[in-house]
Amino acid sequence: MQKSVVWKQKSNIYSNIKIIAKQGMAMQFANRSIISIQDFTKEEINYILKTSQAMELVAKTGTNTLKGKILATLFFEPSTRTRLSFEAAMQKLGGTTIGFNDVETSSAKKGENFVDTIRTVENYADIIALRHNLEGAAVVAKEYSKVPIINSGTGAQEHPTQALIDLYTIQKEKHQIDNLKIAIIGDLRYGRTVHSLARALANYNVELFLISPDALRIQKNILKEIKNKISVTEKQNVEDILPKIDVLYVTRIQRERFPDPTEYAKLKGAYRIDQKILKTAKKDLIILHPLPRIDEIASEIDQTPHARYFQQVGNGLFVRMAILSLILDTTK
Numbered sequence: 034m035q036k037s038v039v040w041k042q043k044s045n046i047y048s049n050i051k052i053i054a055k056q057g058m059a060m061q062f063a064n065r066s067i068i069s070i071q072d073f074t075k076e077e078i079n080y081i082l083k084t085s086q087a088m089e090l091v092a093k094t095g096t097n098t099l100k101g102k103i104l105a106t107l108f109f110e111p112s113t114r115t116r117l118s119f120e121a122a123m124q125k126l127g128g129t130t131i132g133f134n135d136v137e138t139s140s141a142k143k144g145e146n147f148v149d150t151i152r153t154v155e156n157y158a159d160i161i162a163l164r165h166n167l168e169g170a171a172v173v174a175k176e177y178s179k180v181p182i183i184n185s186g187t188g189a190q191e192h193p194t195q196a197l198i199d200l201y202t203i204q205k206e207k208h209q210i211d212n213l214k215i216a217i218i219g220d221l222r223y224g225r226t227v228h229s230l231a232r233a234l235a236n237y238n239v240e241l242f243l244i245s246p247d248a249l250r251i252q253k254n255i256l257k258e259i260k261n262k263i264s265v266t267e268k269q270n271v272e273d274i275l276p277k278i279d280v281l282y283v284t285r286i287q288r289e290r291f292p293d294p295t296e297y298a299k300l301k302g303a304y305r306i307d308q309k310i311l312k313t314a315k316k317d318l319i320i321l322h323p324l325p326r327i328d329e330i331a332s333e334i335d336q337t338p339h340a341r342y343f344q345q346v347g348n349g350l351f352v353r354m355a356i357l358s359l360i361l362d363t364t365k
């Protein structure tokens with residue numbers, strides 16, 4: 034596409050966003066923290082997905098709408114995709130980034146408490162993306178911070194922006210979210226992406242299957258919560274439901290969350306998606322994974338039309354551009 038055409042389309046998209054914003058919708062996002070996916074109504078989620086789609090075009094050339102704004106990425110736990118896509122998103126929008134991804138190099142290593150770290154960084158940044166091993170860290174940060182906090186994964190609790198990426202990918206690949214049969218397989222107990230995604234899906238008219246070894250079943254309170262809204266079936270094996278599902282969301286066993294390493298050793302390799310297992314799957318079944326993958330999806334699947342996890346990774350950029358833009362772009 035010609036550069037001038039891209040620019041024209043981009044400015045049309047921007048004015049469309051602004052028109053919707055003027056109707057009062059986007060204003061609700063300004064300076065807002067994201068702690069849980071439950072912070073959003075279904076309408077707000079759909080609006081973020083719509084803005085993410087607009088960002089696909091904006092990402093091609095970049096823009097300057099967040100010039101002068103700074104994103105701090107405070108990552109107390111390892112990350113590849115979440116941190117890098119947040120940083121890339123900020124830069125595509127004309128902003129800049131600061132932060133750390135190795136606690137060893139921050140003053141936390143000297144014993145500085147978490148709240149003091151937040152009270153420091155809020156002076157240097159307009160928004161903070163936080164990843165932490167402790168559940169509740171994002172809530173505490175929000176309480177003390179004068180700038181918005183984005184929960185970028187806290188303990189086994191939630192990872193709301195990943196759920197938005199997952200929804201966006203489902204919608205983009207299947208052209209709908211409603212009326213799909215979706216299975217989530219893996220570590221449903223400790224997987225924070227699972228908790229956010231299951232809660233997000235409960236807003237739609239979907240049939241959900243939760244597949245895990247008994248020891249890794251989803252917590253009772255979350256199950257109860259989503260069962261109040263949609264049809265949910267728990268299973269131990271994926272084989273018998275495979276022929277009827279449209280989306281298979283695979284997760285790794287969260288080794289680092291196990292209090293007892295021998296428990297992990299017992300469960301390691303408990304499930305694996307390979308060509309053989311997929312023989313009975315629908316032709317247009319899509320497979321998603323928040324990544325990193327360990328051994329739960331055989332690499333032979335990567336070449337099949339089922340595999341959409343690398344497209345999912347790519348969508349992370351657009352969705353995080355949308356989130357940063359909605360929270361920080363005060364021109365809207």
Ligand code: NCD
Nearest residue numbers: 115186225226285323324325
């Ligand atoms: C996930 C996480 O950190 O919770 N990764 C991600 O952000 N895409 C999933 C995982 O670590 O298994």
